[in-house]
Amino acid sequence: MAITYFDDSKSFKLDTVNTTYMIAIVDEEKFIGHVYYGKRVSDQNLNYLLRTEEPPFVPSKNNRDRSSFYDSFPMEYATHGIGDYRESAMKLRTEQGYSAGKLSYVTHTITNGKEKLQGLPATFGDEEDCMSLSIICEEEFTGIQVILHYSVFEKEDVITRDVQLVNKTGKPVFVEKVFSCCLDFDGKYYDMITLHGSWARERHIQRRAVGLGKQGVASIRGESSHQDHPFLALCSKEATEDFGEVYGLNFVYSGNFLAQAEESQFGMTRVVMGIHPEEFRWLLKDGDLFQAPEVVMTYSCKGIGQMTRNFHNMYRRHLIRSKYKNMERPILINNWEATYFNFDKQKLIDIAKEASKLGIEMLVMDDGWFGNRYDDNRALGDWFVNEEKIEGGLKSLVDEVNALGMKFGIWFEPEMISPESQLYKEHPDWAIQIEGKPITLSRNQYVLDISRQEIRDYIYGLVKNILSSANIAYVKWDMNRQLTNLGSKFMNCEQMGEISHRYVLGVYEMMERLTKDFPDLLLENCSGGGARFDAGMLYYSPQIWCSDNTDAIERLEIQRGTSMVYPLSTMGAHVSDCPNHTTGRVTPFMTRGHVALAGTFGYELDVTKISEEDKACIPEQIALYHKYAKLIQSGDYYRIANVAEERYYDCYEVVAADKSEALITYVQVMNVANSHSRRIRIKGLEQDALYEWEENGLVQTGAAYENAGILIPSLWGDYQSILIHLIRK
Known part of the structure; x- marks a missing residue:
């Protein structure tokens, strides 16, 4: 008992x-x-x-x-x-x-x-x-x-x-x-x-x-x-x-x-x-x-x-309920860092055509497709397709992407409203606010009072109409600011202290409706990156965008902390362009791919503009994802070394539940002159079993890998990485 x-x-x-x-x-x-x-x-x-x-x-x-x-x-x-x-x-x-x-x-x-x-x-x-x-x-x-x-x-x-x-x-x-x-x-x-x-x-x-x-x-x-x-x-x-x-x-x-x-x-x-x-x-x-x-x-x-x-x-x-929780996730390419707001239908089709040739499986259209959303100062709440950008309408775009053999995904920020929007002109009282006081702006937007049923019904109705209008397989649900000025014209003074919790309950209700109405939808949560990466969100979405910072070296510490509690399969992780848009750092395309493998894996760049050398890496990275996806999703995770303490390198490992294989990711963050090879001890293997290091043929017992360890030679340059795959014989 x-x-x-x-x-x-x-x-x-x-x-x-x-x-x-x-x-x-x-x-x-x-x-x-x-x-x-x-x-x-x-x-x-x-x-x-x-x-x-x-x-x-x-x-x-x-x-x-x-x-x-x-x-x-x-x-x-x-x-x-x-x-x-x-x-x-x-x-x-x-x-x-x-x-x-x-x-x-x-x-x-x-x-x-x-x-x-x-x-x-x-x-x-x-x-x-x-x-x-x-x-x-x-x-x-x-x-x-x-x-x-x-x-x-x-x-x-x-x-x-x-x-x-x-x-x-x-x-x-x-x-x-x-x-x-x-x-x-x-x-x-x-x-x-x-x-x-x-x-x-x-x-x-x-x-x-x-x-x-x-x-x-x-x-x-x-x-x-x-x-x-x-x-x-x-x-x-x-x-x-x-x-x-x-x-x-x-x-x-x-x-x-x-x-x-x-x-x-x-x-x-x-x-x-x-x-x-x-x-x-x-x-x-x-x-x-x-x-x-x-x-x-x-x-x-x-x-x-x-x-x-x-x-x-x-x-x-x-906790995770989605049908995708044990499935390989489609490898997506998101247009945000490729185009920001500067895109139209033809630009998206050009990205999709090139991406499909390389084996990428889904195109995600990010912010900027609705209302008069030409920058981030307007139109939140106006969830109607901008046909000046998306000529012929959303279904036309989605059908063309599907014809390339790719799925289609779309971005929403349902909880927000812009002061410059048709919705705000019609319903200024729908924003969370203290009557008679100015509302604090953040990212030039307000927060909808979705503690109220009528507002939830209206916004969810718009989202549902969009998702029902075309063959949409994925939604990225974003939230880009925090709550301030907690007040509502429609709540009495005795209950004004309920707004924050009722707001969260409203979010949950909307997401529950979404997952029930569209059970085959892959939902990815986001909040300005990782501001709502929590267990509550995982109940509705099997993956969450881990951080807006896609720099591979910065991601080592972000993903290490996230992995303290959450499985790798929940972490939205993409290969992005360099110099990185957040840090300006330049890292090898291969290293960016290795780090993104410890997550859902995808791309965040303009595939029509990258070098031929980088482009040639994409099919190889996709093959690695398909080879290791099941192991990464279901295996036991071990932290071996972290750059915050070791300074020069980072290392982590995933071991199959049945101990049949292990994948070790080693990132040399900074090279050291006149140095020996580095000794790494592997964890979680079956002690008496023999394992082969697939890349070089070394065969040792699990006990030897764990206690004696392996030697990793110094790699040429900073930000270099290798994968080590051990297979039980």
């Missing part, structure tokens, strides 16, 4: 293949305590870890020090205002203005499988995949029912958590904070791993010691953001890629979030994760239910790399 309840100890035991998570109900007031999370144990009762038999004791034995109990007890879900001065997980406010809260256990249920979350993306599993526990509690001050949900995915070493609030009190209550996860770790001296960045340099890895007080990552931008990411890992000080304890938490949500660690006065560390409470206030009316998003948790005693592989397996099997 993955989930067991022991009545004698009033404890719950949640087991995966390698981990155990334990919860206990204590004292006559039925406090819910977090007992243990770590390497799997067979014991049924570890309640002594709660320290209830030592000062300050439980309130039934020492009520005079009740506040001290609250401030030190390892709460499974901490509440606000009664004496636990660490970060709380929930804060409810009554009509009278009171916000103190106390949670107590009422009952529980244990079931096979996992229910869907209302209106939210979440992991899924049937009766064979997982078991679920619901701990039903009551918040004493308001009478609100609080349901703590847990689902155990045994094979993947993953436990998911979410929270529901149900109001059956006959009175409204304001929800000012409702995190999805609260974890109290008994101990300190942890390191914290988080992901940070900005536009064009997303998800760079930061590792730092956890100290006293609160530290973490957050977004209040209305999206998961370029700057911080809804992921946090705690690890032991000695943890490396291959050794040590690691706890990873990832939020399945695409809006404002907080992920925080806090070391307390008593040497404990509390981790919370959920919707950011800033600008959040939800009116929970009588009879209403509020569903908090899901947190995915995994524990590894085999280092950071195993945590990564747990996340990858989980998301490939139990």
Whole structure:
């Protein structure tokens, strides 16, 4: 049994293949305590870890020090205002203005499988995949029912958590904070791993010691953001890629979030994760239910790399729904960096003709095809084909591209509206705004208030009409600015704090409609590059544009950080032109191809203008993609070396799940004069099996490759790369 309840100890035991998570109900007031999370144990009762038999004791034995109990007890879900001065997980406010809260256990249920979350993306599993526990509690001050949900995915070493609030009190209550996860770790001296960045340099890895007080990552931008990411890992000080304890938490949500660690006065560390409470206030009316998003948790005693592989397996099997998740993706060429806004039908056909000769399989028409969109200052919201550019209409263009043997894709930015647009002239109140105040511009555009059903219906109707008008196989859904000036003329003051969350729910509803109406569509999400590369988006789209920065050397760190949580098959990665449009760097065409292989693979350039030498590389790169696509999509990922630490080189590897083959990518970022060959140790192979290095015929055991390693000679010049393919004999 993955989930067991022991009545004698009033404890719950949640087991995966390698981990155990334990919860206990204590004292006559039925406090819910977090007992243990770590390497799997067979014991049924570890309640002594709660320290209830030592000062300050439980309130039934020492009520005079009740506040001290609250401030030190390892709460499974901490509440606000009664004496636990660490970060709380929930804060409810009554009509009278009171916000103190106390949670107590009422009952529980244990079931096979996992229910869907209302209106939210979440992991899924049937009766064979997982078991679920619901701990039903009551918040004493308001009478609100609080349901703590847990689902155990045994094979993947993953436990998911979410929270529901149900109001059956006959009175409204304001929800000012409702995190999805609260974890109290008994101990300190942890390191914290988080992901940070900005536009064009997303998800760079930061590792730092956890100290006293609160530290973490957050977004209040209305999206998961370029700057911080809804992921946090705690690890032991000695943890490396291959050794040590690691706890990873990832939020399945695409809006404002907080992920925080806090070391307390008593040497404990509390981790919370959920919707950011800033600008959040939800009116929970009588009879209403509020569903908090899901947190995915995994524990590894085999280092950071195993945590990564747990996340990858989980998301490939139990989050991504698209029919493309296990398929080779069509190799596309996007016209954005080739033409920007300066294109017409003939230019697109010229690119498609040349691309089709080289084996490229899809043409994607990016921004600039609609309304009077001749630059990025106008026309967002006017989703009608500009027939001055696309002569004869969209179907005519798509039919000609299809006749070349290529599929066709198109770009949208459905959530935005330009001040200079027909839509804004007709509906200026449709933009998110504070009445009577100027709206903050970003990229000369506003944000549509898609918390409103009528706006969602209108915009989605335009998108659907375009997709129904021609044989469109792919959509790139973009979002190029963050939310500001949070206000709506159509929402009362009591509910104004709901806009950010309702906005995200509106995005999810539109994407759900899109995937149901067009089940064969390949959807790729984007947000100014990688500002909404998160688990919530993966529920709707099997791939997300990783970053607007396509420079191969910059992408090493961006893709390495992204791979901390997300499978390579989810990362939109293209070969672009040089000098690179973001950095000005010049890298070999071959290296650009090798780095883009660690993703969905495609092209972002004008194939009619590149050199014949570069053009000749494209069929070779396409052959490599087809050769390795299945391995890259489904294999186990290992980080071997990274340029941020090693300075001169980067190296990573994908090993087939059955250990039959491995692909190693080595990039020499900077050459070193008068240097020896570099020794690299390969990971994840079958120890006693023989493997042949396909490119040079070397045959060694897996143990030799892993322990003795291989030698990679110094390559001539900077930014050089090689692929190493090992095949089990």
